[in-house]
Amino acid sequence: MKALNELRLLPWSGPDGKPCYLSSDDRDGYMSRLADNIEAVQLGTASELLEQASETLDDPDADPDEMRRLATALHGTLRDVLRVATSRGHLLAVSEPQEL
Numbered sequence: 001m002k003a004l005n006e007l008r009l010l011p012w013s014g015p016d017g018k019p020c021y022l023s024s025d026d027r028d029g030y031m032s033r034l035a036d037n038i039e040a041v042q043l044g045t046a047s048e049l050l051e052q053a054s055e056t057l058d059d060p061d062a063d064p065d066e067m068r069r070l071a072t073a074l075h076g077t078l079r080d081v082l083r084v085a086t087s088r089g090h091l092l093a094v095s096e097p098q099e100l
Helices: 030-056 062-096
Strands: 008-013 019-022
Touching: 008 030, 008 062, 019 030, 030 062
Parallel strands: none
Antiparallel strands: 008 019
16 A cells, blocks of 8 residues: 555545545546546636636625625635645655655
């Protein structure tokens, strides 16, 4: 079994919100490609939501319920983007040789 720092953090959660990891050296394998595609969708969603947030925050007549929905969506998207960043950071740390 690989060490935890050699596992890929997947862009979805398991039961009870626990992180899911992939143990594979095959970056072109089905699960790796699936994770890459989901990460791309999550980052695209974050980009779209950021644009929507700018528009909503610039609207002085924005409804409080709309602001609450925006905050909820931003919370979920930020969680997803943080998971992608963490996963990619771990992948870089494992794949790049450490210089001393």
